[in-house]
Amino acid sequence: MTAVMSGKIVENFALAIQAPAMKLVKLYLAQSVFTFAYIYMLSSVGERVAAQLKKELFASILRQDISFFDKHRTGEIVNRLTTDIQDFKSSFKLCISQGLRSFTQIVGCAASIMFISPQMTVGMLLVMPSIVVVGTIFGSVLRKFSREAQIQIAQSTCVCEEAISNMRTVRAFAMESQEQELFARETDLACKLNERLGLGIGLFQGGTNFFLNGLVLGTLWVGGKLIASNQIEAGDLMAFLVASQTIQRSVAQLSLLFGHLVRGLGAGARVFEYIELEPNVPLTGGKKIPYHSLFGDVSFENVTFSYPTREGQPVLKDFSLKVPAGKVIAIVGSSGGGKSTIASLLERFYEVDEGRITLDDFDIRKLDPSWLRGRAIGFINQEPVLFATSIMENIRYGRPNATDLEVIAAARLANADGFINSFPLGYNTVVGERGATISGGQKQRIAIARALLKNPSILILDEATSALDTESERIVQEALDQVVHGRTTIVIAHRLSTIRNADIIAVVANGHVVELGDDISLRRKRGLYWTLVQQQERQELEDATSNRPPQSG
Numbered sequence: 001m002t003a004v005m006s007g008k009i010v011e012n013f014a015l016a017i018q019a020p021a022m023k024l025v026k027l028y029l030a031q032s033v034f035t036f037a038y039i040y041m042l043s044s045v046g047e048r049v050a051a052q053l054k055k056e057l058f059a060s061i062l063r064q065d066i067s068f069f070d071k072h073r074t075g076e077i078v079n080r081l082t083t084d085i086q087d088f089k090s091s092f093k094l095c096i097s098q099g100l101r102s103f104t105q106i107v108g109c110a111a112s113i114m115f116i117s118p119q120m121t122v123g124m125l126l127v128m129p130s131i132v133v134v135g136t137i138f139g140s141v142l143r144k145f146s147r148e149a150q151i152q153i154a155q156s157t158c159v160c161e162e163a164i165s166n167m168r169t170v171r172a173f174a175m176e177s178q179e180q181e182l183f184a185r186e187t188d189l190a191c192k193l194n195e196r197l198g199l200g201i202g203l204f205q206g207g208t209n210f211f212l213n214g215l216v217l218g219t220l221w222v223g224g225k226l227i228a229s230n231q232i233e234a235g236d237l238m239a240f241l242v243a244s245q246t247i248q249r250s251v252a253q254l255s256l257l258f259g260h261l262v263r264g265l266g267a268g269a270r271v272f273e274y275i276e277l278e279p280n281v282p283l284t285g286g287k288k289i290p291y292h293s294l295f296g297d298v299s300f301e302n303v304t305f306s307y308p309t310r311e312g313q314p315v316l317k318d319f320s321l322k323v324p325a326g327k328v329i330a331i332v333g334s335s336g337g338g339k340s341t342i343a344s345l346l347e348r349f350y351e352v353d354e355g356r357i358t359l360d361d362f363d364i365r366k367l368d369p370s371w372l373r374g375r376a377i378g379f380i381n382q383e384p385v386l387f388a389t390s391i392m393e394n395i396r397y398g399r400p401n402a403t404d405l406e407v408i409a410a411a412r413l414a415n416a417d418g419f420i421n422s423f424p425l426g427y428n429t430v431v432g433e434r435g436a437t438i439s440g441g442q443k444q445r446i447a448i449a450r451a452l453l454k455n456p457s458i459l460i461l462d463e464a465t466s467a468l469d470t471e472s473e474r475i476v477q478e479a480l481d482q483v484v485h486g487r488t489t490i491v492i493a494h495r496l497s498t499i500r501n502a503d504i505i506a507v508v509a510n511g512h513v514v515e516l517g518d519d520i521s522l523r524r525k526r527g528l529y530w531t532l533v534q535q536q537e538r539q540e541l542e543d544a545t546s547n548r549p550p551q552s553g
């Protein structure tokens with residue numbers, strides 16, 4: 001009998017809880033689905049925002065003037081692309097997820113305490129502005145701390161980035177321990193600044209907690225008085241306390257979030273600082289001279305220029321020089337006289353302060369800079385930089401849509417086809433970072449092929465052979481002699497023996513041309529050119545007798 005009764009009770013109970021249990025299951029299911037959707041959406045939005053920022057930042061960095069790269073170190077720039085964007089993304093996600101929850105809890109509970117006791121709520125609201133004011137002041141101090149810490153982190157990244165990318169030099173000078181010490185110093189400083197930031201955030205959160213607990217005590221005190229005067233009931237005070245405790249927890253959460261927000265805002269500000277930076281020389285826009293009507297007459301007219309990092313110290317002063325189309329002009333002069341600067345200005349890496357530079361009578365400021373650099377001018381310098389990819393792709397960098405046959409033709413013209421084919425993988429040989437796995441002369445010939453692929457009307461050779469030994473110099477020089485035909489060529493040379501056949505030689509000193517003519521006429525003049533030739537011949541003779549390799553300069 002009892003067993004039957006108890007069976008019935010269980011049955012009734014099961015029936016009774018069936019409907020609510022189903023509701024609960026549905027609720028749990030819905031909660032799981034919402035949790036999944038919210039976490040997935042948040043992470044997806046966060047990742048997309050970060051990826052978009054990264055792309056925009058990189059695009060903006062690529063757009064910047066060369067002077068930007070003179071002023072900022074590589075590590076500092078890379079840090080903004082990596083650490084800062086990561087910090088920004090993490091705090092963005094955290095602030096949205098926790099911030100939204102805390103915010104809605106605060107709003108909901110604020111409405112209910114308002115309903116329970118408007119008097120006590122108004123009292124609470126009256127003390128709130130003080131925390132807002134204190135919080136704002138504290139916040140700006142913390143943001144400053146965060147900025148300083150992030151700058152210091154970037155500084156330590158710079159040290160390690162520089163050491164790693166110049167590992168051969170570090171090893172050759174046995175500077176490992178000094179680099180280690182320098183990195184440790186910078187890292188310790190970053191650590192101290194971060195600790196200071198942590199201390200500030202800790203104080204802020206501790207202070208917030210203290211204030212909120214004070215608020216609970218205050219509520220109990222005021223609530224007790226209201227109960228005594230029969231204005232509210234004990235149950236209302238309890239409900240008020242529970243709701244205000246929820247507000248307190250949410251505000252505490254928000255204050256915890258505040259630290260992340262400070263970091264995120266600091267990082268975001270650093271990212272946007274670069275994104276919003278507008279270069280003086282845009283990458284594109286302006287006239288493009290059609291290839292068939294481009295002659296290649298270059299003229300510098302009364303150019304005055306000082307580097308943006310050294311304003312007030314002009315490198316070129318009222319500098320004028322005409323380079324007729326198709327001619328080879330050599331620019332010589334003492335070291336630091338401004339020869340490479342002339343090439344940089346023609347490439348429009350920097351803007352002239354006064355005067356103008358023209359190409360076929362067009363001011364280069366009116367020409368499309370990408371067309372000027374990418375099509376009209378081929379630039380080969382002393383230390384060609386190759387990328388860690390195949391030789392084929394390195395040469396194709398000169399013109400991305402060139403066919404394999406065109407690449408090979410350019411390599412032949414540059415005297416490079418022979419050695420490339422001697423590698424087991426031929427054009428598919430990967431050259432290592434910065435072309436570390438091939439010789440200087442080979443690197444230079446690949447760089448020449450790369451420049452030739454554009455078929456430029458103007459060729460600038462900035463000390464193109466000065467880093468090479470005599471044999472490699474001869475081979476590269478032969479390649480260069482072949483390729484200068486029919487192009488306006490500006491040769492910047494230390495070794496005067498390599499430019500004897502130039503149509504015009506311009507001797508540059510103190511920022512302007514002091515002598516102009518060909519080798520024979522300039523020697524006859526017995527001026528600066530003659531002195532430089534004499535100095536170099538004496539040097540070469542001394543090198544030969546002492547069996548030392550010849551030195552440039």
Ligand SMILES: Nc1ncnc2c1ncn2[C@@H]1O[C@H](COP(=O)(O)OP(=O)(O)OP(=O)(O)O)[C@@H](O)[C@H]1O
Pocket residue numbers: 070307309310315333334335336337338339340341342
């Ligand atoms: N990016 C730069 N920022 C600031 N000053 C620079 C920069 N590049 C060169 N200079 C300075 O400008 C002056 C001319 O330099 P430039 O490289 O044009 O001389 P150069 O005649 O080519 O020298 P070298 O024969 O030694 O290569 C030098 O005093 C140099 O220190």
